[in-house]
Amino acid sequence: MINKKCILVVEDEPDLLHIVVFRLKNAGYNVISAQDGKTGLEMAKKEKPCLILLDLKLPLMDGVEVCKQLKADAELKSIPVIFLSASPGKDIADKIKDAGADDYMQKSFDTKEFLDKLTGYLR
Amino acid sequence: MLLKILQIEDNPDFILITKKILKAAEGGYQIDSAGEMEEALKKIEAEGYDVILCDYRLPKASAMDILNRLKEGNKDIPFIVVTSAGNEKIAVELMKAGAYDYIIKDSSYADILPHVIEKAIEKYKAKKEREWLETELVESNEVLKKMYAIKSDFTSMVSHELRTPLTAIKEGIEIVLDGVVGEVNAEQKDFLEMAKKNVARLKRLIDDVLDFSKLESKKLEFKMEGGNINDAINETIESQRLVAEEKGIYLKAELESNLPRMKFDSDRIIQVLTNLITNALKFTESGGISIISTYQPQEQNIKVIVRDTGPGMKEEDLSKLFEKFQQLGGMNQRKTGGSGLGLAISKEIVTQHRGKIWVESELGKGSDFIFTIPINWQYNILVIDDEKVVLDLCERVLKQNGYTVSCFQSGQEGLKAAQENIPDLIILDMRLKDISGYELVGCLKSNQNTSAIPILVMSGYADEIERIENRKQEWALPWIAKPFDTKTFLAKVISIITYVQ
Numbered sequence: 001m002i003n004k005k006c007i008l009v010v011e012d013e014p015d016l017l018h019i020v021v022f023r024l025k026n027a028g029y030n031v032i033s034a035q036d037g038k039t040g041l042e043m044a045k046k047e048k049p050c051l052i053l054l055d056l057k058l059p060l061m062d063g064v065e066v067c068k069q070l071k072a073d074a075e076l077k078s079i080p081v082i083f084l085s086a087s088p089g090k091d092i093a094d095k096i097k098d099a100g101a102d103d104y105m106q107k108s109f110d111t112k113e114f115l116d117k118l119t120g121y122l123r
Numbered sequence: 124m125l126l127k128i129l130q131i132e133d134n135p136d137f138i139l140i141t142k143k144i145l146k147a148a149e150g151g152y153q154i155d156s157a158g159e160m161e162e163a164l165k166k167i168e169a170e171g172y173d174v175i176l177c178d179y180r181l182p183k184a185s186a187m188d189i190l191n192r193l194k195e196g197n198k199d200i201p202f203i204v205v206t207s208a209g210n211e212k213i214a215v216e217l218m219k220a221g222a223y224d225y226i227i228k229d230s231s232y233a234d235i236l237p238h239v240i241e242k243a244i245e246k247y248k249a250k251k252e253r254e255w256l257e258t259e260l261v262e263s264n265e266v267l268k269k270m271y272a273i274k275s276d277f278t279s280m281v282s283h284e285l286r287t288p289l290t291a292i293k294e295g296i297e298i299v300l301d302g303v304v305g306e307v308n309a310e311q312k313d314f315l316e317m318a319k320k321n322v323a324r325l326k327r328l329i330d331d332v333l334d335f336s337k338l339e340s341k342k343l344e345f346k347m348e349g350g351n352i353n354d355a356i357n358e359t360i361e362s363q364r365l366v367a368e369e370k371g372i373y374l375k376a377e378l379e380s381n382l383p384r385m386k387f388d389s390d391r392i393i394q395v396l397t398n399l400i401t402n403a404l405k406f407t408e409s410g411g412i413s414i415i416s417t418y419q420p421q422e423q424n425i426k427v428i429v430r431d432t433g434p435g436m437k438e439e440d441l442s443k444l445f446e447k448f449q450q451l452g453g454m455n456q457r458k459t460g461g462s463g464l465g466l467a468i469s470k471e472i473v474t475q476h477r478g479k480i481w482v483e484s485e486l487g488k489g490s491d492f493i494f495t496i497p498i499n500w501q502y503n504i505l506v507i508d509d510e511k512v513v514l515d516l517c518e519r520v521l522k523q524n525g526y527t528v529s530c531f532q533s534g535q536e537g538l539k540a541a542q543e544n545i546p547d548l549i550i551l552d553m554r555l556k557d558i559s560g561y562e563l564v565g566c567l568k569s570n571q572n573t574s575a576i577p578i579l580v581m582s583g584y585a586d587e588i589e590r591i592e593n594r595k596q597e598w599a600l601p602w603i604a605k606p607f608d609t610k611t612f613l614a615k616v617i618s619i620i621t622y623v624q
Contacts, residue, residue: 019290019295023294107287111294
């Protein structure tokens with residue numbers, strides 16, 4: 001049973017994590033977080049969030065690998081996964097395709113744009 | 124400097140003669156001798172000689188044997204063979220095997236010997252220097268490659284390291300400004316807005332520096348697609364319209380209609396146009412900015428001018444404008460808030476489009492920032508004709524004019540190539556050996572990957588042309604009759620590829 005309105009954020013930069021978590025809670029979501037890929041994957045399996053925001057560069061297991069494993073799991077593959085990217089990149093498209101992610105967002109995001117995109121995936 | 128010579132010779136009289144000659148000659152020589160191969164090799168190992176003077180034939184071994192033994196031991200010592208008249212053939216063979224020179228045991232021996240030795244030494248020195256230079260070159264090349272790799276890793280690392288804290292700062296400020304962590308008074312708001320503005324400025328600077336770094340190291344891949352540059356110009360003008368309106372100056376376009384289609388990276392050219400227009404907007408207080416586009420048929424390029432009615436610039440300041448970190452406004456010292464890289468980036472982009480960019484300006488009369496881009500580079504043309512003569516002619520003419528050409532005598536091979544690497548134009552002869560021209564065109568038109576490729580048909584038969592004219596209704600194929608003169612051919616190619624009527 002997928003946890004309604006619970007978002008998992010996996011981001012290793014503590015300040016950026018703090019900001020994202022703050023923004024999401026402020027918008028009314030329940031938020032859980034992890035600071036490395038391995039813990040992130042474990043939490044996803046345990047809590048079954050309704051959406052996962054995944055940083056690409058993570059310790060222990062990188063974002064692409066976490067995503068691949070999520071998408072290979074029958075119970076978890078329907079959860080939307082959005083990559084967080086530090087730089088505007090045209091090579092990000094390849095990473096998304098490779099990992100099976102649903103979308104990506106630049107980390108220097110516009111809050112409104114960010115929240116709109118989320119509601120899109122959470123409908 | 125004493126030159127150590129080893130003479131490998133079994134005739135003791137000849138050894139004495141040689142010693143006498145060299146004693147009388149200029150320069151200091153020390154001569155040792157050895158009567159046969161093993162003795163000679165031992166001496167070479169022990170002493171180290173500058174030159175070896177070796178008789179072509181010794182009792183138990185030949186000069187070739189000795190030379191080979193030296194080569195095996197990786198000993199490179201100037202080796203001079205002493206032959207007798209009529210044995211030049213052996214000498215030549217030894218030269219091929221690595222001997223530096225040979226000298227004949229005849230009446231000239233006494234006069235020539237010192238010169239031959241000198242020449243051999245010089246040859247050796249030159250050889251060693253060349254080898255040393257080559258190693259130096261290879262080494263410095265390796266160092267450069269490593270530095271280059273470090274630089275590009277550095278660039279991406281820097282990109283990430285710089286953007287992360289910047290994001291945190293920006294978001295932190297925004298959260299407070301949004302009022303979601305407490306009310307913000309007017310004064311607090313002011314300072315926070317100021318901080319936010321500077322973060323944006325810093326971000327632009329970082330983007331510029333990283334952009335330029337990638338461009339300079341040619342790591343950026345350009346997406347060259349055919350299109351009309353007027354579209355890019357219009358798009359840029361739209362995005363800058365408000366700024367001009369706020370300043371009360373005009374921003375207008377004077378674009379030539381029916382500009383030939385050209386291959387360019389739209390995003391990057393928009394970047395150039397944005398840079399030129401924002402610069403013009405910064406410095407123009409009254410009047411306005413015009414963007415002018417024209418096709419120059421003589422030079423086969425498209426010219427774009429960004430003309431402003433600003434203050435203009437002095438002749439002396441013009442040349443340095445496109446260099447890195449040059450701030451416009453020079454003597455005025457007005458901090459315009461740019462990175463100083465905008466024009467350098469623009470220049471890099473234009474250059475990678477094989478174009479040129481420059482400025483024409485007069486103090487008090489405004490400035491023209493101009494760039495040109497050739498229209499016929501980056502175009503791939505596929506030519507299919509079973510007659511090699513025609514194929515070669517087409518290839519030569521097209522290549523001379525900047526096109527990339529691939530040629531095929533077989534229709535089937537040409538068809539396959541067209542399907543794999545979509546060319547910008549296919550030129551084909553209607554009469555081919557392995558497949559009829561019609562069939563080929565049919566195949567191209569029915570495959571959705573190749574159906575849009577323009578085709579130019581060549582035909583040497585009057586009735587063929589008639590049939591083409593009739594089929595023209597269906598395919599509307601342009602054609603050219605063989606034999607054709609190159610001027611007509613080229614004009615036709617250009618008109619099809621660039622849609623110029």
